Amino acid sequence: MKHDTEAFRARYRAAMHPRYSGRLHALWIAVAGLTVVLVSMAQLEAVQTFEWLVLALALLLGNIGEYAIHLSLGHRKKRWAKLFYQRHTGDHHSFFTDSNMQWQSPSDWRVVLFPAWLIIVVVAFIGAPGAWAFNHFVSTNAAWLWLAGISGTYVLYEAFHFSDHLPDGHWLHRLVPGLAAMAHLHRLHHHRDDMTAVNFNLTFPLTDYVMGTLRWTPREPTTTTQD
Template identity: 45%
Template sequence: MSNMHDTAAFREQYRAYAQSRYSGWLHLGSILLISLIGAIYCIFQISELRAHELLIIPLGILAYNAVEYAAHRWSGHNKLRFTKLFYKRHTGDHHSFFSAPLLSFESTRDWRIVLFPIYLTAVITFILAPLCGFFLSWVASGNMGYITAATMILNHLAYELMHIGYHQPKSHWFHKVPVFRELAHLHRIHHHRKLMKIYNFNLTFPLFDLLLGTFYWEPQDSFDDFRD
């Protein structure tokens, strides 16, 4: 049985299971609204900013990149005791829905298998980010706390938007923009079933893939089965 046939069959089954009232635009719009409300609120709390306080931004991006890598590599592709649901959703559903050569969604209703649930964005925005911000405000300054929270929220939003872009059809403008085009190709390489547990676990930027030896690249033309 070919990989295309398996993927096509899974897609048909998943779409039949998905709620008929699901709206991809409502899903994405909710994530955007929650994230922007949280980030803008944090930004407007900053006052008398000092230059050194901005150093928390690259540190926050670095921390998010590390968490993104670890969660994807060790929870998304390994059936651990406390992350079984994430493993099922990621390896079981997402990688079954997007498997070479079927790597693009066909309609906004397919965003259900790309975007995280809305409640996760709410938890990050209203619980996890404020907790991290409170800690930084305690050990450093109030401004650094708010900047940390905003950085965390916006990193998650960037993850969601970039993931949507990666699974756009290859004719979409996203795949023609330098840097986005290359990042999308790295992610699509990761979706090769023989490679998904080994390479390219970062999604926003392959920093920890490079540091930990899991970065893998081949020119796009050499991956003929990645055309769609």
């Protein structure tokens, strides 16, 4: 049965709280995440070469994590994570399909961005315990670099995902190398027959490549827009 995207969008928008603000939602994620990154980086003193590897580790684990969580919780129904599945497969993939990827107004950002509280959970339950361990077993610099890396990967994910749902030919895709390519990969992922099988990375398709789930097909010519 053919999915009626516009009918789903109408129902979703009608059910939203009238005081929801997409701009405040996005601003909170950006301010909260970047504040943790900047404060963490400001604490660094005489960083040694091996300590920078902790930042690389955080970025690598972030890439693996976005893949694993996207696949195992976003597209595999589990009783203990049914809300995540419903929000992702049920809402996000019904609101956006490969033929209709763009949001229409900031109120639609609710179905693009993670819930506002999730960044607190990530910092508190992944960033903070890891920072404690690195501070205890490695160094203070390593602890701050871990915290910066975990927070940075979260903000990076949200930013890339947001850009995936901008109009084709958007100026930001032309300005930032790689954004248009990642948006195309995400469009392929949103094909309803392929969403459980391909292109689960959103920031960089490293884990997709390693796991054999990366799919690329040539992009069709698009009309440039200034929006």
